[in-house]
Amino acid sequence: MKAKNEEYKNIPGWGMDADPENEPTYPMKNYTGDDHKRINYERSEQQPQTVEILMSKERPVITRVFGTSAPPSGLSGVIRRYAFQHSEDRYRHWVPLILADRINMFEGLIDDIKQGRLPNIIKERGLAMEWKYNRTNVIKKAVELAATGIILYALFKRKK
Amino acid sequence: MLAMNYRGPYRVRAEQRPMPEILHPEDAIVRVTRTCICGSDLHLYHGMVPDTRVGSTFGHEFTGIVEEVGPLVQKLKVGDQVLVPFNIACGKCNFCKQGLYGNCHESNPMATAVGGIFGYSHTAGGFNGGQAEYVRVPYADFGPTVIPPQMDPDDAVLLTDVVPTGYQAAEMGGIKEGDTVVVFGAGPVGIMAARCAWFFGPSRVIIIDHVDYRLEFARNYAHCEAYNFKEMADPVVFLKKATDWYGADVCIDCVGCEAEGNTLQTFSGRVALMQAGAATALQWAINSVKKGGIVSVVGVYGPPFNLVPFGNILNKGITVRANQSSVKRLLPRLIDHVMAGRLNPKGLITHRVPLEEISDAYRLFSSKLDNCIKTVLIPSAKH
Numbered sequence: 001m002k003a004k005n006e007e008y009k010n011i012p013g014w015g016m017d018a019d020p021e022n023e024p025t026y027p028m029k030n031y032t033g034d035d036h037k038r039i040n041y042e043r044s045e046q047q048p049q050t051v052e053i054l055m056s057k058e059r060p061v062i063t064r065v066f067g068t069s070a071p072p073s074g075l076s077g078v079i080r081r082y083a084f085q086h087s088e089d090r091y092r093h094w095v096p097l098i099l100a101d102r103i104n105m106f107e108g109l110i111d112d113i114k115q116g117r118l119p120n121i122i123k124e125r126g127l128a129m130e131w132k133y134n135r136t137n138v139i140k141k142a143v144e145l146a147a148t149g150i151i152l153y154a155l156f157k158r159k160k
Numbered sequence: 161m162l163a164m165n166y167r168g169p170y171r172v173r174a175e176q177r178p179m180p181e182i183l184h185p186e187d188a189i190v191r192v193t194r195t196c197i198c199g200s201d202l203h204l205y206h207g208m209v210p211d212t213r214v215g216s217t218f219g220h221e222f223t224g225i226v227e228e229v230g231p232l233v234q235k236l237k238v239g240d241q242v243l244v245p246f247n248i249a250c251g252k253c254n255f256c257k258q259g260l261y262g263n264c265h266e267s268n269p270m271a272t273a274v275g276g277i278f279g280y281s282h283t284a285g286g287f288n289g290g291q292a293e294y295v296r297v298p299y300a301d302f303g304p305t306v307i308p309p310q311m312d313p314d315d316a317v318l319l320t321d322v323v324p325t326g327y328q329a330a331e332m333g334g335i336k337e338g339d340t341v342v343v344f345g346a347g348p349v350g351i352m353a354a355r356c357a358w359f360f361g362p363s364r365v366i367i368i369d370h371v372d373y374r375l376e377f378a379r380n381y382a383h384c385e386a387y388n389f390k391e392m393a394d395p396v397v398f399l400k401k402a403t404d405w406y407g408a409d410v411c412i413d414c415v416g417c418e419a420e421g422n423t424l425q426t427f428s429g430r431v432a433l434m435q436a437g438a439a440t441a442l443q444w445a446i447n448s449v450k451k452g453g454i455v456s457v458v459g460v461y462g463p464p465f466n467l468v469p470f471g472n473i474l475n476k477g478i479t480v481r482a483n484q485s486s487v488k489r490l491l492p493r494l495i496d497h498v499m500a501g502r503l504n505p506k507g508l509i510t511h512r513v514p515l516e517e518i519s520d521a522y523r524l525f526s527s528k529l530d531n532c533i534k535t536v537l538i539p540s541a542k543h
Binding site for chain 2: 028029030031032034035037038039041042043044045047048050053054055056058059062063064065066067068069070072076080083084088089091093094097098100101102104105107108109112119120121123124125126127128129130132133134
């Protein structure tokens with residue numbers, strides 16, 4: 001890495017064309033110059049950490065508040081922990097998180113069944129609304145699905 | 161308490177869940193009186209946002225009554241009726257101090273690219289949201305704003321996101337008197353952006369979508385021209401022609417990652433997930449704006465990247481301005497607009513649904529059934 005030029009203010013012409021009025025984010029940003037203090041600012045008290053929180057690798061410390069919903073668990077949790085070993089810049093962060101989300105869906109089904117609850121997937125998907133307002137489309141999709149099933153079954157049978 | 165529970169893509173239900181607790185001395189517990197389903201909630205509902213965990217409660221647009229406050233909360237008191245900005249902001253970090261309340265550095269440990277947002281996945285902090293009877297509100301002395309006594313509660317709930325996001329979309333456009341503004345997307349935010357664009361003095365506002373009932377709604381509500389891109393051979397050529405072959409002065413993307421209209425974008429972004437959703441609207445915005453024009457983006461795109469014609473941004477000298485809305489900064493001006501009757505947020509509401517029927521409400525909005533524009537969920541009959 002190139003050493004920082006501490007004498008940068010002595011570079012001919014430094015800063016002479018700077019125009020504080022030419023703030024491209026104006027009026028969204030009320031420029032104060034505090035950006036140059038970086039992460040040195042007054043903070044609130046720290047929220048106690050009572051559940052596992054996966055923290056971005058791009059942060060030095062945890063934020064003063066955070067959400068505690070759905071801590072990582074099960075196989076999806078293992079994958080999420082792996083994902084958080086990599087920065088937000090990497091595929092190795094985001095792709096495993098999407099995979100974990102899909103696995104988490106099945107873990108949710110298993111949890112429901114373990115708790116003696118069979119999820120009503122038709123209700124959860126709000127399909128009554130489709131039936132009420134978009135019946136033709138529902139019938140069309142059902143016919144398409146049935147036709148695909150019949151064709152696949154016929155192909156499978158012929159191969160056998 | 162009754163709360164929404166996400167079970168996987170296209171699957172949500174309302175069920176009894178534990179009450180939220182004060183976890184930080186600056187927290188408050190708010191009893192929710194109104195909560196909405198936002199267009200961006202649909203990205204979660206469709207499984208498009210990484211780290212959306214089963215068991216989460218969505219909802220970042222809500223109003224309520226303060227039920228309990230932490231020991232360090234001084235400005236807010238029990239019984240206050242508040243509207244709660246969707247972004248969780250500390251008010252102290254350097255970003256907050258400069259008015260960038262959507263970019264707070266002390267509300268989301270899970271990602272640095274986005275601040276904390278209520279009920280918007282662990283990528284946005286892992287907070288439970290307001291589609292529930294009660295919700296934990298961090299930094300309660302900073303974010304929540306007491307609702308003016310004369311304000312309609314339906315107007316108030318739309319000031320938590322839709323109105324400020326639409327307004328900021330127009331504001332970021334740097335619209336000059338006489339400009340032509342094109343808004344992509346006639347969802348609630350797009351309609352509001354088109355309406356708010358007028359506050360900045362353009363001579364034309366055009367909105368582009370493919371859902372006819374929404375275009376008709378936008379035409380009446382936002383006093384703008386409205387066109388269906390499915391009736392055009394090429395939306396970019398249409399807009400060039402509509403602007404004397406010059407290009408629009410300002411283009412605003414209010415669609416985000418689930419756009420339709422371009423097969424390659426749709427396949428690579430929404431089917432194969434090779435990019436963070438389909439960036440069709442952003443592509444059209446870049447290609448429809450004039451040289452030296454401004455593209456303003458409030459449509460939501462997830463990580464890690466999207467395919468957009470960046471070479472055209474360079475060659476045309478376009479300025480791209482984007483951010484999550486800084487709700488708290490905009491509220492005084494927007495409350496003034498609403499109280500003076502210049503803005504009518506509640507005019508966007510087409511459906512009111514009990515929280516118990518949240519699965520139906522999501523489907524109604526997601527599939528654009530029954531001419532749905534905006535759905536408000538009412539957590540309990542007693543409200």
